[in-house]
Amino acid sequence: MDKENADNMKKSASMTLLSHSPSTSSFLNRTKSWSMYEVRGRMIAAVALVCLILLVVYIVPSTNGYSDVETVEFLARRPVRMPKLPSQDIDNKHLMATSSEIYAVVLDAGSTGSRVHVFHFKRTNGPLKLVREVFEQVKPGLSSYADDPKKGAESIRQLLNIALAEVPSELQPRTPVSLLATAGLRLLREGVADTLLKEVRNLIKEYPFLLDEEEDVDIMEGADEGMFSWLTISFMTGDFLSGRNNVAALDLGGGSSQITFIPNQQETLNTVPKDFIKSMELFKKKLNLYTHSYLGYGLMSTRFKLLGGNKKEKQQKLQSVCLPANIRSLWTFGGVPYNVSGESQSSFNSCYSVVKDFVGQKIQAVYELQKHEIYVFSYFYDAAVDSQLIDSDLGGKLVVKDFLRAAKKAFDNPSSKKPFLGLDLLYMYSLLHDGYRLRSKTKVTVIKKIEHVEVSWGLGAAFELLSDSGMIS
Known part of the structure; x- marks a missing residue:
């Protein structure tokens, strides 16, 4: 009797569970021999599968622009820590090109003072995003140490220390650094600027940043100074990415002045000296600029x-x-x-x-x-x-x-x-x-x-530095 009652209870439970299915009759034909525990087990498995699908849909990060913006805001407060570089036989340029967190350190050795720009970028599916900039300066300028090059180089140390504190230690070996001098060093007598820059190279080599000694510690061409300043303003105002190309940048420094814009009139191109037109390519865009220092x-x-x-x-x-x-x-x-x-x-x-x-x-x-x-x-x-x-x-x-x-x-x-x-x-x-x-x-x-970014040639120079390092194209 007890066994018969137990069997009836199992059948009743199975009927109750299956009665809620839209295809109960056909389903019953295939499952009438199942026990209540078998049904329960299969239902639990189905629920687990649904939960797994929901986790994939909602937890995997979205690739749209809104997700990128939220991530940038978070990273501005606490940058993601990345592993140390592998051995030298690994393709470091490939690693840098695929990293989502990017830093660049640009030192500006101007005529009246030296400055450091530490830029933190985030790579997204869309345009490169600037997360933040750290900017500091010291006076006097590097050219004021013409008679004491070692002391001149030491004046840069505190700026490098600021960069060292800002860039996460795991990212420092793949963070490019440059020091570019402007009119102050251009105006020094022959040989003096070279001695100053040699001492600066020796100083920077004490730090773990990525340095190309020949290219990244140098006197900047006046035309580059103008182009990089224009690029900073054009990028930060959205003019560059929109393709309007209507911005003109007029910089007045201590030793030189620069003018840069994209000419739209043929008359300008016909009358301007040939060395006033320069070409640049960035983010797969080629531009012809009117620029002169x-x-x-x-x-x-x-x-x-x-x-x-x-x-x-x-x-x-x-x-x-x-x-x-x-x-x-x-x-x-x-x-x-x-x-x-x-x-x-x-x-x-x-x-x-x-x-x-x-x-x-x-x-x-x-x-x-x-x-x-x-x-x-x-x-x-x-x-x-x-x-x-x-x-x-x-x-x-x-x-x-x-x-x-x-x-x-x-x-x-x-x-x-x-x-x-x-x-x-x-x-x-x-x-x-x-x-x-x-x-x-x-x-x-x-x-x-x-937008809290210093208007200068620093950001434009950072883009070229990252491009030369293989981190952006």
Whole structure:
């Protein structure tokens, strides 16, 4: 009796379970001999299979753009740690090309100071994404150590230490580093710059970063400086990836000034000197750029020349109509201190005449330029802040004539704390208006940073460094 009751209970349980199936009758024909435990086991297996499918669908990372953005935000707080490099017989370029986390260290040895840019990128299915930049600087510039190269190299050490602290130790052996010098070293006498760079190479070799001694510690060509600055702005504003190609970059450094844009008018190509057009290829795009660097037309070099300075002569005093008559100040240029002062004939008009003549000696007119979206930076930014034309944090948009108005105001109200402000602003106006031939009402954007990234040639140089290292194409 007990056995019969047990069998009836099993059949009843089986019927109850199967009654919920849409194909119960056919299913029963195949399973009527199953026990309740057999059915339960098969149902558990089916549920497990469904769960496994759900795990694959929802847990495997998505490859769309939204997933990439979320990952970048997380990595900005805590970078993923990667294994150490295998032995030398492994194809390291292949490993670097497939790594999702990428760093690049760019050292800028400028005429007035040295800077480090540490860039952290994330490789995605779409464009390369910049996660963050660390930027620091030291003064004076490397060229100021012409008489003590070892001390000059040591001035770079603290910048390398910042990079060492920022890049995860596992990634340091595959992180490329470069030091590129600009106008300050270009202007040194023959042999001096080479000695300085040799000491810098020896210093960098003490660190675990990836270094090509011949290519990655060098004096940068002026045209490259312009192209890399343009690429930084074009990439950060989205102009490069969108293909609009409407950005123009005007950089005013200490020893040189640069102009770079993509010409859209045939007239520009027909009239420009041949060495002003350069080609570059990045992210599988080939571009022809109008770019030129005017050596000796940076702000500090211009001050020196307009004050009557001559490096071939030993001078202690400099005078100019571009400084207010009652101004007496001490100014250091190229590591040499000078006593500077104005003249009795000093005035806004006298200075403008001198500045305009200086600009006209070399600067080429670019009539197409005013049809582009113009960005000015470096010393343009500093002078605009000092004269309260723009916000020091946000930058701002100005018209070219704003520099002229501010210069007039600085001459009318001279300040012993800012003795060069009138001269600097007048030179900027003349460079834009009398040199490049921008109209007085042409708008320019004055910036220092875009999305927390320093506006300079650093990011553009990082792209070339990564490309040469085989990490991007």
